[in-house]
Amino acid sequence: MSIDPRLKERRRVVAEDRARRKIGKLLKLIVALVLGGIVAWILLSPWLSVDEVATTGVLSSKTHATLAEMRVVAGTPMILIQPGRVEQALLTDPWVKDATVVRDWPNRVLVRVEERVALAWVETGGGWAHHALDGVALPSPDNPDDTLAWIQLPEVAPAETVSSRDVLGALEFVAGLPQDLRAETTIRMRVNGELWGDVSGYTVRLGRAVEMDAKARSLTALLATNPPRGSVLIMIAPAHPAVTPP
Helix, strand or coil: CCCCHHHHHHHHHHHHHHHHHHHHHHHHHHHHHHHHHHHHHHHHCHHHECCEEEEECCCCCCHHHHHHHCCCCCCCEHHHCCHHHHHHHHCCCCCEEEEEEEEECCCEEEEEEEECCCCEEEEECCEEEEECCCCCEECCCCCCCCCCEEEECCCCCHHHCCCCHHHHHHHHHHHHCCHHHHCCEEEEECCCCCEEEEECCEEEEEECCCCHHHHHHHHHHHHCCCCCCCCEEECCCCCCCEEECC
């Protein structure tokens, strides 16, 4: 039985149309692959690779070593730098309080670090260590020296220093003192739960760990009046300090 010529022609047209669509899709895929390859080549080329890593705020931290480990170095394609991941890696260093990493196209990476500062020696249940104002323990020498204030709170567990009201309050008090008084300051807890200090040769009753910055400023003003040696300086109410004579 012969096929109707019109049906035969229709089948031919449909087959040709299907072939054209397949060729069109193939050409689009080829063009996309070529364009993608060109874009990838440009992004990975020396034109868009790191030429300079500019850092600010780096003093004590291992920021440069961390950047090298994360391949934030000259020659790395800019597209491969992931600022968020680099920032998280930098923040694992206890010295680093805050970090910002920015890709400055076409070939610079800007790294800004805010480092913690060793404010005082703090004795906790884990021993002595430098601590920053926010209670974070910093890499320290083995034994305390007399260059910083001493805070003796051995009843506090090491993991609790960043949340301990007494540790944070004592650190706040030290931060509120003039620089020349800090190294002459020791703070400890007495059995009644109050903080007491030795500041520049005076015994100081600080009371509970509240208003510690105000207490530091009030004590500084009181010391400027040269109270009698041997006096106990009472700073429980910083607006109304008292002196108990020897």
